Amino acid sequence: MKLLLIDVESKFSKSLSQLLKKEGYVVDKITDSEIGLEMAIFGSYDLIVLNLLLPNFDGITFVKELRIQGISTPMLLLTPNDNIEDMVNCLDAGADDYLVKPFCTEVLLAKLRALSRRKSKEITENELTVAGLVLDTSKCLVTQGSNVIKLSVKETLLLETLMRNSGNVVTKERIFERLWGSNSIKEFANVDLYICYLRKKIGTVNIKTVRSVGYYLENIT
Missing domain, CATH: 1.10.10.10 (Winged helix-like DNA-binding domain superfamily/Winged helix DNA-binding domain)
Known part of the structure; x- marks a missing residue:
């Protein structure tokens, strides 16, 4: 399963990428939101994990732009706090789920498995x-x-x-x-x-x- 990870925190994204690879994911790790958006649109990914706080434009704008482009790839947003408004905005923008930092890796993996199952059940009209x-x-x-x-x-x-x-x-x-x-x-x-x-x-x-x-x-x- 191919996953796109977008996060500006290099140490965090490196360790998370290593964890995901150990779990069998093929991971592309990006720190730039503009490059990440281009990859998400023109690449072929099963899942996208991104930080709410990104340079150039934030994660909510990223999600909105991707949905406008017709990309239905499941997206999990990582939020820096448990602010209710941020969580609601993430979901309303088109994100499939969110997770508050810091988080338990077992919960992250469980959420990714759930999104993977949801994707596998979708009928994609190509x-x-x-x-x-x-x-x-x-x-x-x-x-x-x-x-x-x-x-x-x-x-x-x-x-x-x-x-x-x-x-x-x-x-x-x-x-x-x-x-x-x-x-x-x-x-x-x-x-x-x-x-x-x-x-x-x-x-x-x-x-x-x-x-x-x-x-x-x-x-x-």
Whole structure:
């Protein structure tokens, strides 16, 4: 089982990483929240453990951004105190569980096992079929008739968003957040640019424009 550990305390994260490895986890240990977020989005992890207090942006912001990106990996937040407000904010942001430092390692391991069991029971829909397209989100491939088309990660996220909302308008704001996150400094015009990229690759699919609002995928098979 592959685990991403994000914590700024080097001694703590080193000892925790060693413990987790002894328990059979494959651990990637990161101290930078921005790098950690990129790894969480583009990597393939079964679990994420992160500190509430992180540089650049805190753990709650990290969780929110990851959920906006559509990443459903179970996350356990480590909080520095038992402040009720922090705990509630962690869970409301999209975290699956939390643990107050200092903690008993047996409790941590038990929580990770519970999250692992929960993940194993989930049915992950990696393949979508809409409007004559079959999208494999895990491989960034879309099949159109006998043609197999390779998509970039952003193009895959865009097409997945349109397919999951087939027939309904998806606003440009929602697409922007899905592809780049609400705090991104990217230009808003990138939404139109990626729609153009997608249309060039799957031109026979009817991606409709609702001027000044957004786009939708017309479900015509």
